[in-house]
Amino acid sequence: MTTNKNIKILLNYVIGPLVFCLLAWSIYRQLLRQNNWQASLKHAWEAMMGAEAWKMVLAVVLMFANWGLEARKWQVIIKRVQHLSFIQSCKAVFTGTTLAFFTPNRIGEYMGRILYLDEGARIKAISLTIVCSMGQLLITWWAGIGGILYLKAYGNTELLHTFAGLWLNLVLYFAVGAAVVLTLFYFRLAGLVRWIEKIPKLQKPVSYIRVLDNLNATILFRILSLSILRYSVFIGQYFLLFxxxxxxxxxxxxxxxxxxxxxxxxxxxxxxxxxxxxxRWKIGIEVVQLFDSNITGILATSLAIWIINLVIPALIGSLLILGIKVFNNRK
Known part of the structure:
Protein backbone atom coordinates (compact mmCIF):
# COMPACT_ATOMS: atom_id res chain seq x y z
CA MET A 1 0.00 0.00 0.00
CA THR A 2 2.82 2.39 0.89
CA THR A 3 4.58 1.63 -2.40
CA ASN A 4 1.41 2.28 -4.40
CA LYS A 5 0.86 5.55 -2.55
CA ASN A 6 4.42 6.68 -3.25
CA ILE A 7 4.01 5.80 -6.94
CA LYS A 8 0.80 7.84 -7.14
CA ILE A 9 2.48 10.81 -5.45
CA LEU A 10 5.40 10.56 -7.89
CA LEU A 11 3.10 10.39 -10.92
CA ASN A 12 0.72 13.13 -9.86
CA TYR A 13 3.03 15.66 -8.24
CA VAL A 14 6.33 15.10 -10.05
CA ILE A 15 5.76 13.49 -13.45
CA GLY A 16 2.58 15.47 -14.20
CA PRO A 17 4.08 18.94 -13.59
CA LEU A 18 7.27 17.86 -15.37
CA VAL A 19 5.29 16.86 -18.47
CA PHE A 20 3.41 20.15 -18.40
CA CYS A 21 6.62 22.23 -18.11
CA LEU A 22 8.41 20.15 -20.75
CA LEU A 23 5.48 20.62 -23.12
CA ALA A 24 5.43 24.41 -22.63
CA TRP A 25 9.21 24.64 -23.07
CA SER A 26 9.24 22.46 -26.18
CA ILE A 27 6.50 24.54 -27.82
CA TYR A 28 8.56 27.67 -27.21
CA ARG A 29 11.70 26.04 -28.64
CA GLN A 30 9.76 24.69 -31.60
CA LEU A 31 8.57 28.17 -32.54
CA LEU A 32 12.06 29.64 -32.23
CA ARG A 33 13.47 27.05 -34.66
CA GLN A 34 11.02 27.90 -37.44
CA ASN A 35 11.67 30.50 -40.11
CA ASN A 36 9.17 33.38 -40.30
CA TRP A 37 7.60 32.47 -36.97
CA GLN A 38 7.48 36.12 -35.90
CA ALA A 39 5.59 37.17 -39.03
CA SER A 40 3.19 34.26 -38.62
CA LEU A 41 2.48 35.08 -34.99
CA LYS A 42 1.99 38.77 -35.80
CA HIS A 43 -0.40 37.91 -38.61
CA ALA A 44 -2.30 35.53 -36.35
CA TRP A 45 -2.58 38.16 -33.62
CA GLU A 46 -3.87 40.79 -36.05
CA ALA A 47 -6.46 38.33 -37.37
CA MET A 48 -7.66 37.46 -33.87
CA MET A 49 -8.17 41.13 -33.13
CA GLY A 50 -9.89 41.90 -36.45
CA ALA A 51 -13.37 41.53 -37.88
CA GLU A 52 -12.73 37.90 -38.80
CA ALA A 53 -12.03 36.91 -35.20
CA TRP A 54 -15.28 34.94 -34.95
CA LYS A 55 -13.93 32.47 -37.50
CA MET A 56 -10.91 31.86 -35.30
CA VAL A 57 -13.21 31.28 -32.33
CA LEU A 58 -15.32 28.88 -34.38
CA ALA A 59 -12.21 26.95 -35.39
CA VAL A 60 -11.36 26.56 -31.69
CA VAL A 61 -14.91 25.37 -30.95
CA LEU A 62 -14.56 22.83 -33.76
CA MET A 63 -11.48 21.48 -31.97
CA PHE A 64 -13.79 20.18 -29.25
CA ALA A 65 -16.04 18.66 -31.93
CA ASN A 66 -12.96 17.06 -33.47
CA TRP A 67 -11.75 15.39 -30.27
CA GLY A 68 -15.31 14.71 -29.14
CA LEU A 69 -15.86 12.61 -32.25
CA GLU A 70 -12.58 10.81 -31.60
CA ALA A 71 -13.64 10.16 -28.00
CA ARG A 72 -17.00 8.79 -29.17
CA LYS A 73 -15.25 6.58 -31.70
CA TRP A 74 -12.96 5.17 -29.01
CA GLN A 75 -15.87 4.73 -26.60
CA VAL A 76 -17.76 2.71 -29.22
CA ILE A 77 -14.92 0.30 -29.91
CA ILE A 78 -13.46 0.02 -26.40
CA LYS A 79 -16.73 -1.21 -24.88
CA ARG A 80 -15.71 -4.66 -26.18
CA VAL A 81 -13.43 -4.83 -23.13
CA GLN A 82 -14.77 -2.12 -20.78
CA HIS A 83 -17.63 0.37 -20.64
CA LEU A 84 -16.58 4.01 -20.28
CA SER A 85 -18.67 7.15 -20.06
CA PHE A 86 -18.24 9.77 -22.77
CA ILE A 87 -16.50 12.06 -20.26
CA GLN A 88 -14.03 9.33 -19.31
CA SER A 89 -13.40 8.66 -22.98
CA CYS A 90 -12.73 12.36 -23.58
CA LYS A 91 -10.25 12.45 -20.71
CA ALA A 92 -8.48 9.39 -22.07
CA VAL A 93 -8.24 10.90 -25.56
CA PHE A 94 -6.82 14.20 -24.26
CA THR A 95 -4.30 12.38 -22.06
CA GLY A 96 -3.29 10.26 -25.03
CA THR A 97 -2.78 13.44 -27.05
CA THR A 98 -0.28 14.70 -24.48
CA LEU A 99 1.85 11.55 -24.62
CA ALA A 100 1.48 11.44 -28.41
CA PHE A 101 3.06 14.89 -28.56
CA PHE A 102 6.44 13.43 -27.61
CA THR A 103 6.47 10.24 -29.69
CA PRO A 104 7.03 9.49 -33.40
CA ASN A 105 3.79 9.61 -35.39
CA ARG A 106 1.79 9.84 -32.15
CA ILE A 107 2.29 6.23 -31.04
CA GLY A 108 2.31 7.32 -27.38
CA GLU A 109 -1.40 8.04 -27.75
CA TYR A 110 -2.22 4.40 -27.00
CA MET A 111 -0.42 4.43 -23.65
CA GLY A 112 -2.17 7.61 -22.53
CA ARG A 113 -5.62 6.24 -23.28
CA ILE A 114 -5.27 2.90 -21.53
CA LEU A 115 -4.48 4.64 -18.22
CA TYR A 116 -8.26 4.99 -17.84
CA LEU A 117 -8.92 1.26 -18.16
CA ASP A 118 -8.71 -1.61 -15.69
CA GLU A 119 -5.38 -3.41 -15.73
CA GLY A 120 -6.90 -6.58 -17.15
CA ALA A 121 -8.33 -4.69 -20.14
CA ARG A 122 -5.33 -2.58 -21.06
CA ILE A 123 -3.41 -4.91 -23.36
CA LYS A 124 -6.58 -5.94 -25.21
CA ALA A 125 -7.50 -2.27 -25.54
CA ILE A 126 -4.30 -1.51 -27.44
CA SER A 127 -5.39 -3.67 -30.40
CA LEU A 128 -8.84 -2.03 -30.40
CA THR A 129 -7.27 1.43 -30.28
CA ILE A 130 -5.10 0.52 -33.26
CA VAL A 131 -8.23 -0.48 -35.19
CA CYS A 132 -9.76 2.88 -34.25
CA SER A 133 -6.69 4.62 -35.69
CA MET A 134 -6.81 2.42 -38.77
CA GLY A 135 -10.30 3.70 -39.55
CA GLN A 136 -9.10 7.31 -39.48
CA LEU A 137 -6.02 6.40 -41.49
CA LEU A 138 -8.16 4.76 -44.18
CA ILE A 139 -10.20 7.93 -44.60
CA THR A 140 -7.01 10.02 -44.64
CA TRP A 141 -5.38 7.90 -47.34
CA TRP A 142 -8.37 7.60 -49.67
CA ALA A 143 -9.18 11.30 -49.30
CA GLY A 144 -5.51 12.11 -49.92
CA ILE A 145 -5.54 10.06 -53.12
CA GLY A 146 -8.55 12.04 -54.31
CA GLY A 147 -6.80 15.25 -53.28
CA ILE A 148 -3.69 14.45 -55.32
CA LEU A 149 -5.82 13.70 -58.39
CA TYR A 150 -7.60 17.03 -57.87
CA LEU A 151 -4.32 18.93 -57.54
CA LYS A 152 -2.95 17.32 -60.70
CA ALA A 153 -6.10 18.27 -62.60
CA TYR A 154 -6.64 21.82 -61.34
CA GLY A 155 -3.37 22.99 -59.74
CA ASN A 156 -0.84 25.46 -61.11
CA THR A 157 0.46 23.77 -64.28
CA GLU A 158 3.92 25.36 -64.12
CA LEU A 159 4.52 24.23 -60.55
CA LEU A 160 3.26 20.72 -61.31
CA HIS A 161 6.01 20.33 -63.90
CA THR A 162 8.65 20.97 -61.23
CA PHE A 163 9.71 18.81 -58.28
CA ALA A 164 6.25 19.27 -56.77
CA GLY A 165 4.70 17.19 -59.53
CA LEU A 166 7.31 14.44 -59.09
CA TRP A 167 6.78 13.98 -55.37
CA LEU A 168 3.01 14.11 -55.81
CA ASN A 169 3.26 11.16 -58.21
CA LEU A 170 5.47 9.22 -55.80
CA VAL A 171 3.08 9.82 -52.91
CA LEU A 172 0.12 8.86 -55.11
CA TYR A 173 1.59 5.48 -56.10
CA PHE A 174 2.52 4.66 -52.52
CA ALA A 175 -0.84 5.77 -51.13
CA VAL A 176 -2.90 3.73 -53.60
CA GLY A 177 -1.00 0.53 -52.81
CA ALA A 178 -1.04 1.14 -49.06
CA ALA A 179 -4.73 2.11 -48.99
CA VAL A 180 -5.80 -1.03 -50.86
CA VAL A 181 -3.81 -3.27 -48.49
CA LEU A 182 -5.08 -1.46 -45.38
CA THR A 183 -8.70 -1.63 -46.58
CA LEU A 184 -8.47 -5.40 -47.08
CA PHE A 185 -6.75 -5.79 -43.73
CA TYR A 186 -9.36 -3.60 -41.95
CA PHE A 187 -12.35 -5.60 -43.16
CA ARG A 188 -10.65 -9.00 -42.65
CA LEU A 189 -9.58 -8.61 -39.02
CA ALA A 190 -11.73 -11.50 -37.76
CA GLY A 191 -10.37 -13.83 -40.43
CA LEU A 192 -6.82 -12.75 -39.59
CA VAL A 193 -7.36 -13.59 -35.90
CA ARG A 194 -8.71 -17.05 -36.77
CA TRP A 195 -5.74 -17.67 -39.06
CA ILE A 196 -3.24 -16.67 -36.35
CA GLU A 197 -5.02 -18.95 -33.85
CA LYS A 198 -3.93 -21.94 -35.93
CA ILE A 199 -0.25 -21.19 -35.24
CA PRO A 200 0.70 -22.95 -31.96
CA LYS A 201 3.58 -20.63 -31.08
CA LEU A 202 1.28 -17.58 -31.24
CA GLN A 203 -1.37 -18.82 -28.81
CA LYS A 204 -0.37 -16.40 -26.05
CA PRO A 205 -0.22 -13.23 -28.20
CA VAL A 206 -3.48 -14.15 -29.95
CA SER A 207 -5.29 -14.15 -26.60
CA TYR A 208 -4.81 -10.39 -26.51
CA ILE A 209 -6.19 -9.76 -30.00
CA ARG A 210 -9.02 -12.29 -29.94
CA VAL A 211 -11.29 -9.37 -29.03
CA LEU A 212 -10.96 -8.25 -32.67
CA ASP A 213 -13.01 -11.30 -33.66
CA ASN A 214 -16.08 -9.49 -32.25
CA LEU A 215 -15.74 -6.52 -34.59
CA ASN A 216 -18.42 -7.05 -37.22
CA ALA A 217 -18.99 -4.97 -40.35
CA THR A 218 -21.54 -2.75 -38.59
CA ILE A 219 -19.02 -1.64 -35.97
CA LEU A 220 -16.25 -1.16 -38.55
CA PHE A 221 -18.50 0.99 -40.75
CA ARG A 222 -19.57 2.99 -37.70
CA ILE A 223 -15.91 3.73 -36.94
CA LEU A 224 -15.42 4.83 -40.55
CA SER A 225 -18.53 7.07 -40.40
CA LEU A 226 -17.26 8.85 -37.28
CA SER A 227 -13.84 9.15 -38.94
CA ILE A 228 -15.43 10.84 -41.97
CA LEU A 229 -17.24 13.31 -39.70
CA ARG A 230 -14.00 14.07 -37.89
CA TYR A 231 -12.18 14.54 -41.18
CA SER A 232 -14.89 17.00 -42.27
CA VAL A 233 -14.23 19.02 -39.12
CA PHE A 234 -10.53 19.25 -40.07
CA ILE A 235 -11.46 20.54 -43.52
CA GLY A 236 -13.87 23.07 -41.99
CA GLN A 237 -11.18 24.43 -39.68
CA TYR A 238 -8.76 24.94 -42.54
CA PHE A 239 -11.45 26.62 -44.64
CA LEU A 240 -12.20 29.09 -41.84
CA LEU A 241 -8.56 29.88 -41.11
CA PHE A 242 -7.49 30.24 -44.74
CA ARG A 280 3.18 21.11 -41.76
CA TRP A 281 4.62 24.44 -42.89
CA LYS A 282 6.69 22.87 -45.65
CA ILE A 283 3.89 20.67 -47.00
CA GLY A 284 1.36 23.49 -46.69
CA ILE A 285 3.51 25.82 -48.78
CA GLU A 286 4.24 23.18 -51.44
CA VAL A 287 0.59 22.19 -51.81
CA VAL A 288 -1.48 25.34 -51.24
CA GLN A 289 0.75 27.52 -53.44
CA LEU A 290 -0.64 25.54 -56.37
CA PHE A 291 -3.71 27.76 -55.88
CA ASP A 292 -2.54 30.84 -53.93
CA SER A 293 0.90 32.37 -53.37
CA ASN A 294 0.21 33.99 -49.97
CA ILE A 295 3.02 32.19 -48.14
CA THR A 296 2.61 34.16 -44.90
CA GLY A 297 -1.09 33.32 -44.79
CA ILE A 298 -0.33 29.64 -45.38
CA LEU A 299 2.26 29.65 -42.57
CA ALA A 300 -0.14 31.43 -40.21
CA THR A 301 -2.92 28.95 -40.97
CA SER A 302 -0.63 25.95 -40.40
CA LEU A 303 0.56 27.44 -37.12
CA ALA A 304 -3.00 28.14 -35.94
CA ILE A 305 -4.15 24.62 -36.85
CA TRP A 306 -1.17 23.13 -35.02
CA ILE A 307 -1.91 25.15 -31.89
CA ILE A 308 -5.67 24.54 -31.96
CA ASN A 309 -5.71 20.84 -32.79
CA LEU A 310 -2.52 19.64 -31.09
CA VAL A 311 -1.07 22.11 -28.61
CA ILE A 312 -4.30 23.04 -26.77
CA PRO A 313 -5.48 19.41 -26.48
CA ALA A 314 -1.99 18.38 -25.32
CA LEU A 315 -2.05 21.09 -22.66
CA ILE A 316 -5.50 19.93 -21.52
CA GLY A 317 -4.18 16.39 -21.34
CA SER A 318 -1.14 17.47 -19.34
CA LEU A 319 -3.48 19.07 -16.79
CA LEU A 320 -5.47 15.84 -16.60
CA ILE A 321 -2.25 13.98 -15.82
CA LEU A 322 -2.02 16.17 -12.73
CA GLY A 323 -5.38 14.82 -11.55
CA ILE A 324 -5.41 11.98 -9.06
CA LYS A 325 -8.27 10.29 -10.86
CA VAL A 326 -6.00 9.25 -13.69
CA PHE A 327 -3.89 7.18 -11.30
CA ASN A 328 -6.49 5.97 -8.84
CA ASN A 329 -6.51 2.24 -8.12
CA ARG A 330 -9.25 0.55 -10.11
CA LYS A 331 -11.31 -2.38 -9.00
Missing part, protein backbone atom coordinates in the same frame (compact mmCIF):
# COMPACT_ATOMS: atom_id res chain seq x y z
CA UNK A 243 -10.20 32.89 -45.01
CA UNK A 244 -8.98 34.60 -41.84
CA UNK A 245 -5.40 34.79 -43.12
CA UNK A 246 -6.29 35.95 -46.65
CA UNK A 247 -5.42 32.74 -48.47
CA UNK A 248 -7.90 32.88 -51.35
CA UNK A 249 -8.95 29.31 -52.08
CA UNK A 250 -12.32 27.74 -52.83
CA UNK A 251 -13.91 25.00 -50.73
CA UNK A 252 -12.86 22.38 -53.30
CA UNK A 253 -9.28 23.69 -53.31
CA UNK A 254 -9.18 23.60 -49.52
CA UNK A 255 -10.44 20.01 -49.46
CA UNK A 256 -7.96 18.95 -52.15
CA UNK A 257 -4.97 20.70 -50.56
CA UNK A 258 -5.68 19.72 -46.96
CA UNK A 259 -6.29 16.09 -47.86
CA UNK A 260 -2.80 15.92 -49.40
CA UNK A 261 -1.28 17.64 -46.34
CA UNK A 262 -2.85 15.05 -44.02
CA UNK A 263 -1.83 12.22 -46.33
CA UNK A 264 1.84 13.26 -46.29
CA UNK A 265 1.77 13.86 -42.51
CA UNK A 266 0.46 10.32 -42.02
CA UNK A 267 3.33 8.88 -44.08
CA UNK A 268 6.33 11.03 -43.10
CA UNK A 269 7.81 10.10 -39.69
CA UNK A 270 7.34 13.09 -37.37
CA UNK A 271 7.39 13.94 -33.69
CA UNK A 272 4.81 16.63 -32.90
CA UNK A 273 6.99 18.33 -30.33
CA UNK A 274 10.10 18.47 -32.55
CA UNK A 275 9.33 18.30 -36.26
CA UNK A 276 5.61 18.27 -37.02
CA UNK A 277 5.10 22.04 -37.18
CA UNK A 278 7.99 22.40 -39.63
CA UNK A 279 6.65 19.54 -41.74
Missing amino acids: DVFDVHVTAAQVAGSVSVIFLVLSIVPTIAVITELGV
